[in-house]
Amino acid sequence: MRNINIKELAKVLNLSTSTVSRAFRDNSDISKETKDKILAAAKELNYQPNHYASNLREQRSKTIAVIVPELANNFFSQAINGIERIAREKGYHILIYATDDDYEKEVSFIRHLHNGRADGIIMSVSGEANDHNYLNELNQKRLPLVFFDRVYEDIKTPRVITNDYDSSFSATQHLIKQGCTRIAYLVINKNLSIGKTRMQGYIDALQKYDIPYDDHLVVDCTNSYRKNNIILKDMFGRLKPDGVFTSVERLAFATYYACYDLDISIPAQVKVVGFSSLEIAPLLNPSLTTVTQPATKIGVEAASLLFRMLEDPQSVNISQEIVLDSKLVKRNSTAL
């Protein structure tokens, strides 16, 4: 059985295709009677208006694209969860793209989306160090873009972020108050805007408590478990920090693994705090003190913002920035 189309359905009902089409639009002039008859027949024959024909005709796809650095990640899967919920309420579908933190892939995805495939884009970026000009083409195509969490500072587009500076400041301050004086700051990419902001909070907190900032204590890590383990063990051996602040969740885990391997006791010898959306942070050994971002809410806000742009472009300022609060949740990894 092939897919039935509007012509065939019209023929069955002895109606014109226009009338049938009208039955599926809410605002059209059509008698209740015929509409019901058409919808009943459509259900019976399992007819659905072809999505691609509608899109072509209407010049919009009721689809949004979501681009994230990675999928197997608590933060992003929770954010996507939030986006999905809003999109579903609006009757939109979502396309998912993972860049694996690869700038080339990001560019390629965005370029592919220039073909009308999506009505809007929600993205958490990957290539801070690179040229972002390719994003300006979106503006020209009137393809709305919303950043969340990881953003490009030099691209003017609405964004949803968290108060990273304040959170980092609080987290660092917390470590200091718990007696730490040699606090390592672990980061994946110092140059990512998010890395820079979080780092500034760390630096300023140190300064407030007259702790000299030491470049060596800022450790550049990777996305590889194996490499991080090597980097961190080396770091612990050389620098003997008494506190570790990790700018992303994965590095908190890496810190735990390294400490396990080296028989360094958390929190007795080293106190650890990290940005993390892990719901089971209380179950870790020891329970992990976290800066918890409202990941789902970030997704919800980003999607809502995009839909506002879609529904009324005028209503959203291009420089709109929604800042949500993260929470510092103190647990045993920073206990005295």
Added chain:
Amino acid sequence: MRNINIKELAKVLNLSTSTVSRAFRDNSDISKETKDKILAAAKELNYQPNHYASNLREQRSKTIAVIVPELANNFFSQAINGIERIAREKGYHILIYATDDDYEKEVSFIRHLHNGRADGIIMSVSGEANDHNYLNELNQKRLPLVFFDRVYEDIKTPRVITNDYDSSFSATQHLIKQGCTRIAYLVINKNLSIGKTRMQGYIDALQKYDIPYDDHLVVDCTNSYRKNNIILKDMFGRLKPDGVFTSVERLAFATYYACYDLDISIPAQVKVVGFSSLEIAPLLNPSLTTVTQPATKIGVEAASLLFRMLEDPQSVNISQEIVLDSKLVKRNSTAL
């Protein structure tokens, strides 16, 4: 600036639209020279063939739909990760739908996909207790469907699953060998095929070691943290199990929380093992013994299977079943 279309590009180049169109198809007769010229101009003007027009014309979308019970879940996000990788290699896009374990949503998503929006569907199901006949319509539409992990036994379609029975048997056996005799089995929905299979492994292992099966030790839980906490605390109070086997990851966490609350020591008083894809199981307190499913691989296999069906429908048997091995990883939660 509006989107440029094939006509305008053709005009700019003083060529016909057909020639321009050919430049984007690999197999067409076109001189290298003109092709290069066209592609260069396309890049310059940022032309991309409109996706919906192509789809309408070609009657396929180069898009696959992925339907899962939930997104904020280690297993599913890893599986999606695997699917995404394969899809990207094949030049396909993926649409994501989360059912929140709601049968109605599942039906609604599938029905919406009847309109040509996707060329195939990969799904982990939600509504075991309900009528699955609506899926048979897909066959009639030649819309290929692949199940993974959670499947409907009564629907004939290719599937990728793990050896749940064996894993459950091994896990239960492991608990028994560690001295447990009152082993609780925690499940979200006894009626889901995956619940049944896993439960059978548990039952048979008990039997092998002459441990009487006690209905009360099979505990029906929910997806709510709060409710599970109440259910499990009550369960520990009444049944005093010395072992807990959880059929899904979330229930292992719930068990930990309940034990923390009740001051029950794991593994001294209760040993715990659970199905889980958590990569940081070693970092839990105590480290969690897991049945680890190859989540990413499951996604990769499911996607590969779907693409085989897409490329050559004859090549895949409708009853094809790929069974991957899970691993029982013994850690401290079941130590002596």
Added chain:
DNA sequence: TTGTATGCGTTATCAA
């Protein structure tokens, strides 16, 4: 190798 003409399935405009 390139151009012309048609149709993919739908919706909007216009006329009846």
Added chain:
DNA sequence: TTGATAACGCATACAA
């Protein structure tokens, strides 16, 4: 309220 028809942007059969 309904019907005829054109157009959305593209890819192919066929002609040149």
